[in-house]
Amino acid sequence: MKVIFLITFFFVSTVHAKVLVSVQHExxxxxxxxxxxxxxxxxxxPSDEMAMMAIYPIFDGNGKRSPFTxxxxxxxxxxHGEGCTLFVPVVNSVGVGSGTVKIEKKISERPLKLAMAKIEKLMSSEDPNAVEEWDHKQIGDPFSSSSNAGSHISCTSEGIRPDKKWRCLVSVSETLK
Known part of the structure; x- marks a missing residue:
């Protein structure tokens, strides 16, 4: 049983010219x-145990460390102050230099819980053509600098009921100054 997510980050730069950068992660x-x-x-x-920023490595189902931090x-x-930052290493596709850049995306507990609840509902469905779609008005830290951050999640069955395979498309957009 495997659920695959495609997370797409769209960033618009307004420094000199608008540049649209699209990065996909599974x-x-x-x-x-x-x-x-x-x-x-x-x-x-307890808050006194977290006087400093805590860093968590992320692991996949096989116990291997993922590229996310x-x-x-x-x-x-x-x-107040809720919201963790997910560091995503991506290939620089802007054409300025090469290597890896870090994209910081603030996320909170609620969107993740909602996503997992929807996915679990899909996986228990008997309808091979089931579809679940939902929107988050805003994803991330309540004190986010962006007023138009948002996300949309759409999950569909791949039609293989015995394996219960589902594909979810998660789109997150934010305009950066």
Whole structure:
């Protein structure tokens, strides 16, 4: 049983000219679960145990380290400051230099929980043509500098019920200054 996610990040630069950069990553369900688990565990720790930023490696279902890294800030009791930053290594496709760049995307526990709940619902469905779609008005830290950040998730069955294979397309967009 395997769930594959395609996470697409769209960034628009307004420094000199508008540049659209599209990067796709395949993320398996175990990786997403590991991200969610680390965020939940970070929130459950007493604030005095997290005086500094905590860094979590992410592992896949086989126990191998993924290219993603999660950083979580101290969580305030009243909820302020929630939101972990997911560091995604990507190939520089802008044409400026080469190698790897880091894209920082703030995420929170709620969107991950919603995604996993929807996917689990799909996997238990008996309809081979089932489709689930949902939108997040905003994904990430409530104090995000971007007012138009958003995401859309669409999951469809690949029609192989015995293996319960599902494909989910996760689109996240944000305009950066």
């Amino acid at each position: 993320v398996s369900a175990p990786v997403l679960k590991d991200i969610a688990k680390n965020i939940v565990e970070a929130k459950e720790r 999660l950083k979580c800030p101290p969580f305030h009791p009243n909820g």
